[in-house]
Amino acid sequence: MTYRRPALARAAVDRAAERRSDTEWLADAWARAKVLRWDGEKVAVDGDGVLVTGPEDAPAERYFLGLDDDDTPWFAAVGPLPLGTFGATLRDVGTRLGDRDAGLVVHAIGLALWHARHPRCAVCGEPTVMALAGHIRRCPACGAEHFPRTDPAVIMLVHDGGDRCLLGRQPSWPPNRYSTLAGFVEPGESLEMAVAREVHEEAGLAVLASQYVSSQPWPFPSSLMVGFVARVEYGEPRLVDGELEEARWFTRDELRSGSVGLSPGVSIARTLVDGWLDAPAGEVAPTVEP
Ligand SMILES: [Zn+2]
Secondary structure (H helix, E strand, O other): OEEOOOOOOOOOOEOOHHHOOOHHHHHHHHHOOEEEEEOOOOEEEEOOEEOOEOOOOOOOEEEEEEEOOOOOEEEEEEOOOOOOOEEEOHHHHOOOOOHHHHHHHHHHHHHHHHHHHOOEOOOOOOEOEEEHHHOEEEOOOOOOEEOOOOEEEEEEEEEOOOOEEEEEEOOOOOOOEOEOEEEEOOOOOOHHHHHHHHHHHHHOOOEEEEEEEEEEEEOOOOEEEEEEEEEEOOOOOOOOOOOOOEEEEEEHHHHHOOOOEOOOOOOHHHHHHHHHHHOOOOOOOOEEOO
């Protein structure tokens, strides 16, 4: 059984982290840079790719993203989009972007949202400054270095080992939308423990076995979604923590019929559901396409 690679788990540019501290090299690289543009909510797009500009007129806040095969440096610049250009959210365009652009955009958005939310030192409270071409913040007052955070969350396709999977819905979702269960990993937990806890909290069911499938960054603002399939003993779901409005079982035929609203293709939730739908009924042994 092969699961589709999640839409945002792609990249084609070398991050070249060793260059981030070389200010002379970075200045030269900026002069010949290809620049993608992000305004805090949307990325500038051009057809099915990101809009690429030169360094001219780019806003001052910029991050070095990496080098492509022909040694072209890629940067992101954060601020107003160039006049007359079109912006799109990652949810809108994530599945249509090529590997290079998908990787660049999630990298850029992850950094931009982290900088925007972490202007002050978590140790002493003084303002911090960006360093290492956008990959850390330093505190001039106490010397602390702060690294971008990534918050792991588990997301799991719960199934009964046969032809039923369990999906839930949150009250804020559009009518008839159902999706996989998910939740943040808590301090001191393994991923598998988080899967079991969340399935218990959201659906009152005990996980018999769970297996990792794939992961993808979800930079809203800083999640890494870690995808699993989790087998439970079939039983009536019980909403233990009240986070979901409903959790219920579906057969493959029900989901294939198109009568149930599923998550958009850019989400790893959808790749988990699609992978399970394509699997023969029975134990699901996941692999991910290379
Ligand atoms: Zn400090």
